[in-house]
Amino acid sequence: xxxxxxxxxxxxxxxxxxxxxxxxxxxxxxxxxxxxxxxxxxxxxxxxxxxxxxxxxxxxxxxxxxxxxxxxxxxxxxxxxxxxxxxxxxxxxxxxxxxxxxxxxxxxxxxxxxxxxxxxxxxxxxxxxxxxxxxxxxxxxxxxxxxxxxxxxxxxxxxxxxxxxxxxxxxxxxxxxxxxxxxxxxxxxxxxxxxxxxxxxxxxxxxxxxxxxxxxxxxxxxxxxxxxxxxxxxxxxxxxxxxxxxxxxxxxxxxxxxxxxxxxxxxxxxxxxxxxxxxxxxxxxxxxxxxxxxxxxxxxxxxxxxxxxxxxxxxxxxxxxxxxxxxxxxxxxxxxxxxxxxxxxxxxxxxxxxxxxxxxxxxxxxxxxxxxxxxxxxxxxxxxxxxxxxx
Numbered sequence: 001x002x003x004x005x006x007x008x009x010x011x012x013x014x015x016x017x018x019x020x021x022x023x024x025x026x027x028x029x030x031x032x033x034x035x036x037x038x039x040x041x042x043x044x045x046x047x048x049x050x051x052x053x054x055x056x057x058x059x060x061x062x063x064x065x066x067x068x069x070x071x072x073x074x075x076x077x078x079x080x081x082x083x084x085x086x087x088x089x090x091x092x093x094x095x096x097x098x099x100x101x102x103x104x105x106x107x108x109x110x111x112x113x114x115x116x117x118x119x120x121x122x123x124x125x126x127x128x129x130x131x132x133x134x135x136x137x138x139x140x141x142x143x144x145x146x147x148x149x150x151x152x153x154x155x156x157x158x159x160x161x162x163x164x165x166x167x168x169x170x171x172x173x174x175x176x177x178x179x180x181x182x183x184x185x186x187x188x189x190x191x192x193x194x195x196x197x198x199x200x201x202x203x204x205x206x207x208x209x210x211x212x213x214x215x216x217x218x219x220x221x222x223x224x225x226x227x228x229x230x231x232x233x234x235x236x237x238x239x240x241x242x243x244x245x246x247x248x249x250x251x252x253x254x255x256x257x258x259x260x261x262x263x264x265x266x267x268x269x270x271x272x273x274x275x276x277x278x279x280x281x282x283x284x285x286x287x288x289x290x291x292x293x294x295x296x297x298x299x300x301x302x303x304x305x306x307x308x309x310x311x312x313x314x315x316x317x318x319x320x321x322x323x324x325x326x327x328x329x330x331x332x333x334x335x336x337x338x339x340x341x342x343x344x345x346x347x348x349x350x351x352x353x354x355x356x357x358x359x360x361x362x363x364x365x366x367x368x369x370x371x372x373x374x375x376x377x378x379x380x381x382x383x384x385x386x387x388x389x390x391x
Contacts, residue, residue: 318379
């Protein structure tokens with residue numbers, strides 16, 4: 001251990017003759033503990049909320065979505081062969097706005113005709129909280145909590161079926177019903193916080209195509225599962241050609257992802273500003289220590305300690321404050337996040353859902369890096385000017 005390290009450790013762990021210096025040093029460490037703890041907790045909560053929101057995106061949005069700019073389209077055998085030969089795992093979907101009714105209660109929604117493999121493309125199962133998914137080749141539907149509540153729907157209630165109505169495409173007179181309807185049996189209810197998703201009703205694709213008078217090859221979109229989204233999108237675009245939109249999940253939910261990135265940037269800037277303010281306490285502690293140790297500094301200079309070594313003493317003292325304060329703060333932050341994740345101490349407002357948090361190592365390193373850089377910079381400038389203070 002060199003001279004500067006030994007003396008800086010002695011100054012850090014020994015009590016000063018001036019009580020105010022001890023108080024300022026303790027406050028500097030305490031403020032850094034609180035700041036780094038808060039930074040870690042806030043980042044963990046934000047990561048948890050981001051994952052919580054992205055879960056809903058994964059429940060409704062595929063890795064890749066193929067659609068037509070003009071709306072519904074007929075998918076050709078050639079296109080299906082291309083997807084199959086390239087080992088794409090895909091499913092077909094037909095989407096249409098409909099009128100939902102039950103016992104004279106009505107609700108405007110959107111029906112999604114899906115195939116059996118739909119659940120392997122998107123994670124809708126994670127949102128079904130009551131009942132089960134629709135059985136293949138059945139007239140069952142899965143609705144949202146909002147639709148079930150507004151229409152007073154029950155599961156497998158044959159006396160209270162869901163009626164789905166769409167306008168007739170043929171000409172009709174005033175004394176005839178302008179709507180074509182079919183009845184479905186509710187098999188499950190999913191939960192979603194998104195207003196648009198709450199209007200969705202899932203049904204088997206053949207039943208939806210029959211209701212809408214559409215041929216079996218007419219669809220609204222193709223959902224594709226992919227492990228190489230960028231490369232697969234280029235390949236699909238090259239084959240399907242113009243007129244088709246091939247989008248990733250991030251492109252489908254572009255506004256949401258942009259909002260997440262913006263919020264993350266603003267959050268980090270705010271927390272960095274708080275850390276910068278907290279770092280001023282360690283700078284003040286270094287300056288007070290220089291003033292308090294002025295006699296010791298004079299002695300050290302006479303004993304042959306160089307200016308560089310002297311500056312390193314106070315620099316390392318500030319470094320100790322930042323490292324110890326930051327590390328203790330991170331430990332407390334980790335314990336708080338772990339307790340919430342393990343015991344679900346806090347829940348979302350008016351729900352039993354635990355407030356989402358995420359124990360991400362990236363957050364740990366981010367906080368430690370910012371604490372180290374900011375406090376090290378402050379300690380560096382304070383120690384560089386140590387000799388300019390009148391001793």
